[in-house]
Amino acid sequence: MCVRPTPAALVLLVAVAFPAAAIAQSGGASQSPVRGRPPATVLLQTRLPEVVFTDAPLSDVVDALAELMNINVMVRWDRLETVGVDRDTPVTLRARNLRAEQVLWVVLNELDTDGAPLAYRLDRDLLLVTTAEEFGEIMITKVYDVRDLLMDTESVRPSFSFGTTRQFVQSVQPVVAAGAVGLQPVIGTVTSGGSLWGGYDPFDQTFDDIRDEEPPNDGDAQARRMRQLIDAIVNGVEPDSWAVNGGRGTIMPYGGLLVIRNSPLVHQQIGGPTR
Structure with a gap:
């Protein structure tokens, strides 16, 4: 499946589409977890055939990924703003056959400015996105x-x-x-009849030699x-x-x-x- 921008998507400055079946199964990110739904750690392994973001606002990118995976996402925008990243920060990405967690990692890695990386943490069914510095204050x-x-x-x-x-x-x-x-x-x-492991020749070793070797x-x-x-x-x-x-x-x-x-x-x- 290819992800192509539509005219409406261009107006929104976001070019992204996901498998309709996957979204239908997930039921949308706004719904609370339902019985029988795979755990969030499994949903992050969802492989995306192709994803394209063209100057997409970061908030739209996060919402799109959250909807696909049916995971609640909370972004600490106040923390992100301290390192120069906000809701409207543009994201451009073309990726094929990557897992959802890999796409998220690439997006956050691209937003690393002046050695201030972003990171995410999965807590049950909540995906928290903030600065690596804030996560560095937490020990697990x-x-x-x-x-x-x-x-x-x-x-x-x-x-x-x-x-x-x-x-x-x-x-x-x-x-x-x-x-x-x-x-x-x-x-x-190794070539039979030649040396093995720095001069060891299997054909020169007798049964007594093998028996006398220490395990x-x-x-x-x-x-x-x-x-x-x-x-x-x-x-x-x-x-x-x-x-x-x-x-x-x-x-x-x-x-x-x-x-x-x-x-x-x-x-x-x-x-x-x-x-």
Whole structure:
């Protein structure tokens, strides 16, 4: 579906249209939540085929997104005005196949003036938009299950036939990109009959050698990956907000969990709910 401006929309300086079925299902933003409606966190994942805003007033953009997702939105206009943003601030955006939360993030990011970013927080069925500075005054504690990011891939040996070359995941390293934390594989290549992992030849190793090897310490490996993950988050997501860098945020490991206390903006960038 394409989003095209109509003559009426041009008069309003807004060019936006959404799937009629989606709006019909949502019932409009002015209605209160109804039983059986997906939670707001799910509605924010609504994928929009195409969205076009052309010099649209920010208030109209917010209203359009709120109507589509059937989420109540409150904008702290008084706070936004302190950083030079008001209801009539024009928004121009063309986006395809993005989730609603991504569209909202792009809009707010484009309005960042002089290092004064805007942010949003989801509290049950209310989406609050204000300055990142105001959110920075609020501290929230969340627990993240990161066991899947601590999985052991280094001990997995590739299988191959003689005379062939295969690629395999030699290790993984945590990365932070586009507001999300994940794993980036480190790819290795092995040729049968050649060397593997810096001079190791699988055909030269006898059964006794394999039997005498000490089993890897999974605890040490997981602890190392946990440290790498924590470093990636602290250095990649609002570095100045963490206590180790002079801020207020803390991040503590507990088994395969991370207990993080920081502002809603930080939790939003990590990818966790802020409600």
